[in-house]
Amino acid sequence: MTTKVTNEHLEQQLAWRYATKCFDPAKKISARDWASLEASLLLAPSSFGLQPWRFITISDPALRAKLRAHSWNQSQVVDASHYVVFAARTTFDLSLVDEALQHTAEVREVALSTLEGGRSTISNFITALNDRNAIEPWCTHQLYLALGMLLTSAALLQIDACPLEGIDPNFYNEILDLPRRGFSAKVACALGYRSDRDLGATLKKVRRSAQDIIERR
Amino acid sequence: MTTKVTNEHLEQQLAWRYATKCFDPAKKISARDWASLEASLLLAPSSFGLQPWRFITISDPALRAKLRAHSWNQSQVVDASHYVVFAARTTFDLSLVDEALQHTAEVREVALSTLEGGRSTISNFITALNDRNAIEPWCTHQLYLALGMLLTSAALLQIDACPLEGIDPNFYNEILDLPRRGFSAKVACALGYRSDRDLGATLKKVRRSAQDIIERR
Numbered sequence: 001m002t003t004k005v006t007n008e009h010l011e012q013q014l015a016w017r018y019a020t021k022c023f024d025p026a027k028k029i030s031a032r033d034w035a036s037l038e039a040s041l042l043l044a045p046s047s048f049g050l051q052p053w054r055f056i057t058i059s060d061p062a063l064r065a066k067l068r069a070h071s072w073n074q075s076q077v078v079d080a081s082h083y084v085v086f087a088a089r090t091t092f093d094l095s096l097v098d099e100a101l102q103h104t105a106e107v108r109e110v111a112l113s114t115l116e117g118g119r120s121t122i123s124n125f126i127t128a129l130n131d132r133n134a135i136e137p138w139c140t141h142q143l144y145l146a147l148g149m150l151l152t153s154a155a156l157l158q159i160d161a162c163p164l165e166g167i168d169p170n171f172y173n174e175i176l177d178l179p180r181r182g183f184s185a186k187v188a189c190a191l192g193y194r195s196d197r198d199l200g201a202t203l204k205k206v207r208r209s210a211q212d213i214i215e216r217r
Numbered sequence: 218m219t220t221k222v223t224n225e226h227l228e229q230q231l232a233w234r235y236a237t238k239c240f241d242p243a244k245k246i247s248a249r250d251w252a253s254l255e256a257s258l259l260l261a262p263s264s265f266g267l268q269p270w271r272f273i274t275i276s277d278p279a280l281r282a283k284l285r286a287h288s289w290n291q292s293q294v295v296d297a298s299h300y301v302v303f304a305a306r307t308t309f310d311l312s313l314v315d316e317a318l319q320h321t322a323e324v325r326e327v328a329l330s331t332l333e334g335g336r337s338t339i340s341n342f343i344t345a346l347n348d349r350n351a352i353e354p355w356c357t358h359q360l361y362l363a364l365g366m367l368l369t370s371a372a373l374l375q376i377d378a379c380p381l382e383g384i385d386p387n388f389y390n391e392i393l394d395l396p397r398r399g400f401s402a403k404v405a406c407a408l409g410y411r412s413d414r415d416l417g418a419t420l421k422k423v424r425r426s427a428q429d430i431i432e433r434r
Contacts, residue, residue, distance in 0.1 A: 002233045004375035005222055007253045014260045014370070016219045036224045038431060042424055043231045045368070047382055051425050056432045063434060107423045137354060141404070144358045145380070148365020151262070153231070156373065158221035163362070165264060176434070187358070206324045207259055208268050214255060215273045217280060217393070 005156075017155035018201065019162045020194045023079040027193035033157050034082065037191065040153035041084075044146035048122045050100050052089040052139040053146065054183050056176055057082060063175070070171035071188070076162045081192030085172060086147060087183040088139035092130070097122050140186050147189060154191055164188040222373075234372035235418065236379045237411045240296040244410035250374050251299065254408065257370035258301075261363035265339045267317050269306040269356040270363065271400050273393055274299060280392070287388035288405070293379045298409030302389060303364055304400040305356035309347070314339050357403050364406060371408055381405040 029037070041055050058064055061078070067085075068077035077083055101119050105112040129135050147163060154161045165187050172178070172185035194201050246254070258272050275281055278295070284302075285294035294300055318336050322329040346352050364380060371378045382404050389395070389402035411418050 002229050002375060003226070005226070005230075005373045007249055007374070009220070009222070010253050010370060010373055011256050012219050013222075014257055014366075017260070017262075019262055032224055036227050038427060039228050039231055040369070041431065042427055043234070043422070044365070045234075045236055045380065049423055051430060054430055054432055056434055058434050060434055103425070104423045108421050137357075140354075141357060141361045141382075144361035145365040145368070148261070148362040148367075149231075149369045150365075151362070152257070152366045152369035153227060156222045156227055157224070158219060163262065165358075204325050205260070206266055206321045208320070210255060210259055213268060213271055214258065215271055217273055217275050217277055 010156075013155045013158070014152070015205065016158070017151065017161070018205065020160040020190070020198060021074075021076065021162065021200050022195040022198035023076055023081070023160065023190065023192045024195040025079040027081060029081040029159060029192060033159060036157060037082075037150060037153055037159070040149045041146055044149045046142045047138065048100075048125070049104070050092075050096065050122075052092060053143050054087045054178075056085040056087060058085065066175060067167070067172065070168035071164060072166040074164060074166065076164065076190035077188075079192070079195075080162070080190035082190070084150075084189045084191070085176065085185050086143050086187045086189065087176070087178050087185050088136060088143045089182055090136045090139075090179070090184045091182050092126055092135045092139070094123050094126060097126060136184065143186055147187060150189060159191055160194045161189055161191045164190060227373075230372045230375070231369075232422065233375070234368065234378070235422065237377040237407070237409075237415060238291075238293065238379065238417050239412040239415035240293055240298070240377065240407065240409045241412040242296040244298060246298040246376055246409060250376060253374060254299075254367060254370055254376070257366045258363055261366045263359050264355065265317075265335075265342070266321070267309075267313065267339075269309060270360050271304045271395075273302040273304060275302065283392060284384070284389065287385035288381060289383040291381060291383065293381065293407035294405075296409070296412075297379070297407035299407070301367075301406045301408070302384075302393060302402050303360050303404045303406065304393070304395050304402050305353060305360045306399055307353045307356075307396070307401045308399050309343055309352045309356070311340055311343060314343060353401065360403055364404060367406060376408055377411045378406055378408045381407060
């Protein structure tokens with residue numbers, strides 16, 4: 001049974017959200033809440049359902065400290081309850097399409113042959129992306145969509161978050177051994193609870209007006 | 218006053234969401250719901266708060282029909298209650314940084330001079346992006362994050378949606394007069410209510426397992 005949240009509730013949580021710069025290191029996200037946040041990543045949509053990504057959750061404090069040094073020294077990397085690195089596939093070959101279709105056939109209990117039309121469409125699409133070296137951007141776009149779903153889900157659970165684009169992908173890739181596996185770190189997200197000392201929470205939100213950024217045709 | 222939704226409620230709505238291929242053209246999103254969905258776009262976070270995007274909502278049926286012909290002929294373009302084109306900035310010059318800081322100073326009622334440190338950081342960042350021709354991808358990533366927030370917000374309001382990457386950007390750009398204004402169409406989203414005839418709603422969701430895509434370190 002599904003039910004909608006109220007408009008006011010959704011809007012309040014969206015307005016409550018802000019990029020938290022200073023987390024309270026003592027406050028941890030509960031296992032139950034973390035399961036919901038992981039669900040938002042697992043259920044995030046992707047092109048043809050191919051999920052061309054890995055989400056790496058970093059708990060080890062020593063590893064967090066190393067990553068911080070390559071993240072503009074931002075304290076969120078070490079102080080937040082949870083820290084997730086978003087990695088996109090850098091290559092995509094047709095064997096991954098076969099694997100995904102095999103999985104679909106198993107989950108939906110249909111013969112693989114019934115998915116033959118889809119396989120041809122997807123394979124042509126992937127081949128065209130490979131031909132113009134566009135696999136990595138295509139995967140990265142989808143990865144940011146998943147980040148948007150995670151941020152919104154966190155806001156609804158009243159969990160603070162901060163997306164971090166200022167990470168050094170070369171260092172992240174090396175230390176997380178991503179390139180060998182066909183992935184590259186693109187963006188990260190710190191999640192937890194704001195510190196009482198975070199001035200950002202008290203600042204008035206600044207946004208362009210609807211008439212500036214929404215055009216009606 | 219803000220309150221969290223329950224974990225079960227969030228998870229249910231996330232699981233309820235799917236890429237709706239067949240919309241009921243008779244069912245329209247209410248003005249109140251649409252206001253909430255616009256709020257998710259207006260409040261979407263962006264790098265340094267620069268909001269390098271335009272969201273173009275297309276109501277005109279004739280325009281929708283034209284766009285459909287350049288969107289793999291997908292029926293969502295014409296049948297969905299609402300159709301939004303996501304456009305990213307293709308260029309970003311320092312006058313836009315000045316404009317954003319001026320706006321911040323006004324909203325927060327502080328002297329522009331207090332934002333001087335921020336201006337320097339942001340300007341250096343934008344200059345570096347320009348130097349390596351990376352403005353457009355940077356804006357596009359953020360645009361997909363906003364799309365993720367819109368999709369999640371729609372799911373919480375029990376509104377169906379379908380992101381559309383299969384759009385011809387050249388045609389969209391021309392017909393929406395985007396390049397002259399420094400924008401390019403990147404992705405679109407149809408929103409409304411699923412048709413009773415949409416088989417997609419009945420299919421079992423296919424996702425890789427958590428152990429496949431979430432790595433713990």
